[in-house]
Amino acid sequence: MGFLNIEFLVASAVGLLTAAGIYLILRRRTFPVILGLSLLTYGVNIFLFATGRLMVDAPPILNKYAEVPYTDPLPQALVLTAIVISFGMTAVVVMIALAAYLSARDDKIDMPHHPEDEGEDA
Amino acid sequence: MNHFLIAPVVLPALVAPFIIMVVRHHMDLTRIFSLASTVLLVAISLVLAAQASTGEVQVYELGNWSAPFGIVLVLDRLSALMVLLTSVLALIINLYVIGSGWDKRGANFHALFQFQLMGIIGAFLTGDAFNLFVFFEVLLIASYGLMIHSGGTRRFQAGVQYVVYNLLGSTLFLFALGTLYSVTGTLNMADLAVRVAEIPAEDTALLRVGAVMLLLVFAIKAAVIPLHFWLPASYANAPLPIAALFAIMTKVGAYAILRMYTLVFGPDVASTEGLAGAWLMPAALVTLMIGAIGVLGSYRVGRLVAFGAITSMGTLLTAIALFSPEGVAAALYYTLHSTLAAAFLFLVADLVSERQGIEITAQRLMPQSGLIAVLFFTGAIAMAGMPPLSGFLGKLLVLDAARDHDLVWWIWGTILIGSLITILGMARAGSLLFWKSHSIRETDGPQETQPYEEEANEQDELQQRPRPAALPFVACFALLSGLILLTVFAGPASHYAEATAAQLFAPEIYIKAVLGKVTP
Numbered sequence: 001m002g003f004l005n006i007e008f009l010v011a012s013a014v015g016l017l018t019a020a021g022i023y024l025i026l027r028r029r030t031f032p033v034i035l036g037l038s039l040l041t042y043g044v045n046i047f048l049f050a051t052g053r054l055m056v057d058a059p060p061i062l063n064k065y066a067e068v069p070y071t072d073p074l075p076q077a078l079v080l081t082a083i084v085i086s087f088g089m090t091a092v093v094v095m096i097a098l099a100a101y102l103s104a105r106d107d108k109i110d111m112p113h114h115p116e117d118e119g120e121d122a
Numbered sequence: 123m124n125h126f127l128i129a130p131v132v133l134p135a136l137v138a139p140f141i142i143m144v145v146r147h148h149m150d151l152t153r154i155f156s157l158a159s160t161v162l163l164v165a166i167s168l169v170l171a172a173q174a175s176t177g178e179v180q181v182y183e184l185g186n187w188s189a190p191f192g193i194v195l196v197l198d199r200l201s202a203l204m205v206l207l208t209s210v211l212a213l214i215i216n217l218y219v220i221g222s223g224w225d226k227r228g229a230n231f232h233a234l235f236q237f238q239l240m241g242i243i244g245a246f247l248t249g250d251a252f253n254l255f256v257f258f259e260v261l262l263i264a265s266y267g268l269m270i271h272s273g274g275t276r277r278f279q280a281g282v283q284y285v286v287y288n289l290l291g292s293t294l295f296l297f298a299l300g301t302l303y304s305v306t307g308t309l310n311m312a313d314l315a316v317r318v319a320e321i322p323a324e325d326t327a328l329l330r331v332g333a334v335m336l337l338l339v340f341a342i343k344a345a346v347i348p349l350h351f352w353l354p355a356s357y358a359n360a361p362l363p364i365a366a367l368f369a370i371m372t373k374v375g376a377y378a379i380l381r382m383y384t385l386v387f388g389p390d391v392a393s394t395e396g397l398a399g400a401w402l403m404p405a406a407l408v409t410l411m412i413g414a415i416g417v418l419g420s421y422r423v424g425r426l427v428a429f430g431a432i433t434s435m436g437t438l439l440t441a442i443a444l445f446s447p448e449g450v451a452a453a454l455y456y457t458l459h460s461t462l463a464a465a466f467l468f469l470v471a472d473l474v475s476e477r478q479g480i481e482i483t484a485q486r487l488m489p490q491s492g493l494i495a496v497l498f499f500t501g502a503i504a505m506a507g508m509p510p511l512s513g514f515l516g517k518l519l520v521l522d523a524a525r526d527h528d529l530v531w532w533i534w535g536t537i538l539i540g541s542l543i544t545i546l547g548m549a550r551a552g553s554l555l556f557w558k559s560h561s562i563r564e565t566d567g568p569q570e571t572q573p574y575e576e577e578a579n580e581q582d583e584l585q586q587r588p589r590p591a592a593l594p595f596v597a598c599f600a601l602l603s604g605l606i607l608l609t610v611f612a613g614p615a616s617h618y619a620e621a622t623a624a625q626l627f628a629p630e631i632y633i634k635a636v637l638g639k640v641t642p
Contacts, residue, residue, distance in 0.1 A: 025290065030282055037289050044296045051304035075303065078252060082296055085259045089292070092266055093285045099270070100278035109286070111279050111355060 010050050017043030030097040030107045034090065041086035048079045124173075127182040127197050129166050130205055130243045133159055138236035146230070153220050156232035160216045163209040163239065167202070174202035175618070177625065179635035181249070189249070189636045190310035196249035196636060199622040200454070204246040204377055207458060208370050211465055212239050214600045215367050218469055221593020222476065224363050227272035234271070238264035238367065245374050249636055251302065251309045254378065255295050258343075262288050265371065269360045280359035287352040291342040298339055301332035312636035314386045315629055318393070326393035333387050333394050337401065340382070343375025345435055346402070347409040353432060354416065358424030358480075362472035365424065366465035372435050373457055380442055380450065384626045385633075389445055402443035403529060407536045410436025414540040417547030422480045423471040426551050430467060430505045433544055434460035437507075437537060441520045444527055447623040452519035454619035459512040459608055463504040466601040470497045473594060474555060482551050484558030490595075495556035497598050502548035504605050507541045512608040517541065519616065 017039050024036025052072025060073035101107040137159040145151040173180065174197050182195040216235065218224075225231035241261025248254050266288075270281040303309055305328050306317040321329060338349065345353040353372070357365040379398070387394040413436055416429030438460060441453035477488035488494070500511070507513035517537060524533040608615055625631065 025286070030286075033286055037286065037293075040290070040293045044293050044300070048296060048300045048303075051300040053304075074309075075300075078299075078303075078309075081252070081256065085256070085292075086289075089259070089263065089285075089289055092263060093282070093289060096266065096270060096278060096281045096285055099273070100275070100282050103273070103275040103278055109282060111276065111283070 006054050006056060010046060010054060014043050014047045014050070017046070028108055028110065030101065030109050033109055034093055034097060037093065038086075038090055041082070041090070045079050045082055045086070048075055048082060051075050124180050124182060124197075126166070126169065126173075127180055127195050127247070128184075130163055130170070130209070131195070131240055131247065133163060133166065134236040134240040134243070138233045138240065141233045141236065142230060146233075149226060152232050153225070156235060157213075157216055157220065159236060160209065160213045160239070163243075164206075164213050167206040167209040170197060171202040171206045173197070174199050175621075177621065179625075179632050181635050190308050190313035193253045194249040194310065194636055195247045196312075196632065197247060198632060199618070199625050200377070200380070201246050203454065203458075203618070203622060204373070205243050207373075207461055208239065208242050208246065210604070211370055211461060212367065214597045214604075215363055215465065215469075217600070218366070218472075218594050218597035219363050221591045221597065222363065222472070223591075224272070224361055227361075230267070231271055234264045234267040235367075237261075238268060240264075242370060242374060246377060249311050251299055251311055251314065251382075255292070255299060258295065258374070259292060261371065261374070262292070265364075265368065268364045268367070269356060271361050271364060277359050280355045284352055284356040287342070291339055294335060294342075295339040298332050298335035301328060301335065305329045305332065310636070311381070311385055312633040315388070315633055316637070318386055319391055321393065323393045330394055330397065333397060334401070336382060337379065337398055340375045340378040341402075341405070344372050344379065344439060345375070345409070345432055346405045346439060347412055347436075348405075350409060350412070350432055354425050354428045357428035357431065357468075358422060362424055362427075362468050362475060365428065366468035366472075369431060369461050369464040369468065372431065373438075373461055376435065376438055376442060376453075376457065379439070380453070380626065383445070384450070385629045388629055389627075399443050399445045402439060403533075406436050406439035406443050407529075407532060408436075409433075410440065410536055410540045411543075412436075414543035414547070417544050418550065420547065420551070421482055423474050423482055423551070423555075424468075424480060426482065426547070427464065427467045427471045430544065430548075431460075431464040433540060434464060434505065436540070437517065437520060440533060440537065441523060444523055446523065446526075447620070447627050448523035449520075450623035450626055451616065451619040452516070452523040454622055455512075455519055455608075455612075455616050456516035458615065459504070459516045459605065462601050462604045462608065463501065463511075463513060466598065466605065467498075467501040467505055469594070469598050469601065470494060470501050473497070473598070478555075482554050484554055484562055486562055487559050491556060491559065493595065495552070497602070498552055498556065500602060500605075502545075502552060506544040506548055508545065510609065511605050512612065515609060515612050515616075 021036045021040030021043055024032045027033055052075035055069060055071040058069040058071040060071050060076055062070055137155055141152050141155055145155060180197040184193045238261055241257050241264055244257035245254055248257055266285050269284055270277050306314055308314055308317055342349045357368060383398040410433055413429050413433030417426055420426035420429055438453055438456050441449045441456060473494050478485045504511040504513045507517040521534055521537060524530050
């Protein structure tokens with residue numbers, strides 16, 4: 001099972017999450033779209049985590065007394081920032097979508113077409 | 123280290139929570155603090171602009187961590203110019219919003235407004251790509267709140283689209299940054315520039331992917347075809363004075379393109395040479411044309427101006443896509459003009475829609491119809507690029523800069539035909555709104571049969587509202603005088619733009635200022 005290494009697992013996780021996310025954001029109702037956005041942000045978080053190269057059993061700290069392997073700490077900080085931001089953004093989009101649903105009694109993501117709207121995007 | 127550099131970011135960042143936590147229940151105090159903060163912001167950015175005009179690049183290291191390990195703010199001519207433009211625009215819009223009472227129609231307007239300014243100004247000042255992402259998020263999350271300010275079904279629905287689209291953009295931004303980091307191991311822009319230039323051209327497949335993804339992200343912000351779909355619906359359904367502030371947000375995208383593709387993926391970098399220009403130029407030309415056609419086809423005042431803004435983004439990006447010093451200088455002059463012009467027309471559109479609803483139809487004569495007609499006329503002239511206002515000069519500069527480009531006839535043709543179509547669209551809207559209404563008398567005017575519930579409510583609100591104040595007109599005339607000043611002082615303005623472009627095409631100065639302490 002030589003291909004089941006950590007790189008393959010992480011890469012396929014990113015790919016799966018992104019593919020599922022893109023499928024879901026193309027749906028017409030807001031709930032699946034928001035789920036798709038969440039999956040996409042999970043995908044990008046794992047992707048960011050891997051940009052510092054994947055190391056197993058290595059601390060993100062330089063050791064000045066011994067030559068031990070270490071992992072790049074910066075992507076971890078970036079992921080932390082990205083997680084916080086995407087968490088807040090998801091909360092905002094849920095609230096706005098809820099407001100739109102409650103005032104329109106409909107959770108379609110498209111704007112309703114006005115009789116005069118023919119041929120226009122909206 | 124010049125601590126003054128961080129003041130325009132810190133000031134709104136402090137005022138906004140203060141407004142939320144302390145003076146939230148006192149509308150007058152909120153307005154006073156918000157306005158005072160914006161005035162102070164103008165003063166600060168004037169000082170910064172004066173400092174930057176010497177040509178020196180100033181660096182502020184956050185937490186005194188030296189670059190590339192810490193985050194830096196960088197002030198050069200371009201940043202200073204954009205910060206100044208933002209703060210002046212913010213002051214004028216703040217006046218308009220207070221005068222028209224838009225800030226009373228929903229909660230926490232001024233706090234969100236300050237956060238929005240913090241995000242925009244931070245994005246202009248930062249010298250770190252990931253920090254740029256963070257400031258993008260700050261300005262976006264504030265804009266989500268402002269966009270749905272005062273509510274209404276259509277506004278919420280447009281808000282959902284706007285937020286979803288921008289969240290996708292943010293995700294793409296993260297993918298792009300991750301790709302760049304995995305290749306270069308840094309996210310500091312100056313350091314990126316050094317590392318990108320060092321990578322041998324045959325190893326740059328991943329780097330080019332990252333560069334194109336980044337271009338896509340900024341193109342979403344700048345509303346370039348085919349990524350512009352969010353703009354008409356969001357701007358037209360946002361409160362129109364907010365849309366006027368958003369006129370600077372599309373420029374954040376243009377600024378980021380300009381910064382990244384002159385500094386990091388500059389014209390001299392072998393691996394990404396011509397990459398941005400080759401993609402951006404046709405897209406910008408199509409953007410220009412679609413925007414012009416949209417102006418002609420719009421049936422609502424908000425959409426009319428939104429498409430006008432798309433046209434001006436098309437012209438602006440055409441100039442940027444030349445990636446020559448003349449092109450960038452023209453783009454900078456045109457940025458100043460188009461931001462003021464778009465904001466001006468959005469405010470006039472708000473004056474119109476406050477009085478007679480959002481449709482472009484002939485209705486009973488509205489109050490101050492003559493004055494608003496004059497304002498609309500001058501705004502339309504400015505936006506379409508007719509003489510004597512600065513739009514004409516701006517377009518002339520763009521046309522002149524494109525003279526040696528391979529696609530020169532395409533560029534000239536598109537800009538000129540686009541301008542013609544814009545003029546037609548503006549003339550159609552203006553004559554419907556202001557001339558045809560003279561032939562409709564009080565009694566036989568079409569009754570307001572609004573198809574949407576909330577628009578009917580807006581109409582009810584409209585009748586209850588007291589006589590409009592003078593402050594909105596003050597704001598409009600301030601923007602108009604900005605346009606006139608830009609025309610009268612076109613010489614000094616374009617000299618500054620040329621100096622800025624020269625600075626952008628000599629990235630060594632920027633890199634040395636940021637990394638000076640690290641590299642020997």
